[in-house]
Amino acid sequence: MLAFDLYRHWETDLRPFTVNALRRMTPEQLAWKPPGWHSSAFELAEHMALCEWVWIYRNALKLVPWEARWESGRFPDLDSLLQYWDEIHRVTVQWLKDTPISQLGRKLPMPYPDMPWATMDWVIYHVMEHEIHHRGQLFMLMRMQGIDPPEI
Numbered sequence: 001m002l003a004f005d006l007y008r009h010w011e012t013d014l015r016p017f018t019v020n021a022l023r024r025m026t027p028e029q030l031a032w033k034p035p036g037w038h039s040s041a042f043e044l045a046e047h048m049a050l051c052e053w054v055w056i057y058r059n060a061l062k063l064v065p066w067e068a069r070w071e072s073g074r075f076p077d078l079d080s081l082l083q084y085w086d087e088i089h090r091v092t093v094q095w096l097k098d099t100p101i102s103q104l105g106r107k108l109p110m111p112y113p114d115m116p117w118a119t120m121d122w123v124i125y126h127v128m129e130h131e132i133h134h135r136g137q138l139f140m141l142m143r144m145q146g147i148d149p150p151e152i
């Protein structure tokens with residue numbers, strides 16, 4: 001059994017609903033922030049992509065050095081952000097499709113003093129849970145603007 005067999009719903013349900021929600025919004029709606037709120041929908045999307053890049057692409061798979069940093073604000077529009085996020089996610093999905101579940105519990109060194117290692121299982125779950133959490137915030141921002149989020 002492959003890791004993808006355990007996490008296929010990320011590819012078939014979770015990510016498509018997130019992307020569908022974002023694509024329902026105009027650039028103005030993506031940029032809107034309610035008073036006192038920390039992030040626009042666009043900023044939440046960038047933050048979700050950043051999480052996958054940091055935890056999986058950089059920390060776990062080590063495809064860029066630890067010193068590499070995410071350039072916040074480099075995406076001029078949703079299409080460019082989603083294209084890059086999809087490139088990152090394709091790497092994640094391919095890793096899941098190539099990896100037996102027996103490898104999910106292997107300890108991976110992490111670059112944090114308070115977290116010197118993590119299992120890939122924890123990393124994947126963390127990134128998925130993070131996306132689910134922020135997708136809920138995205139849906140809230142949509143409803144506040146009179147936009148119906150996708151039915152889950």
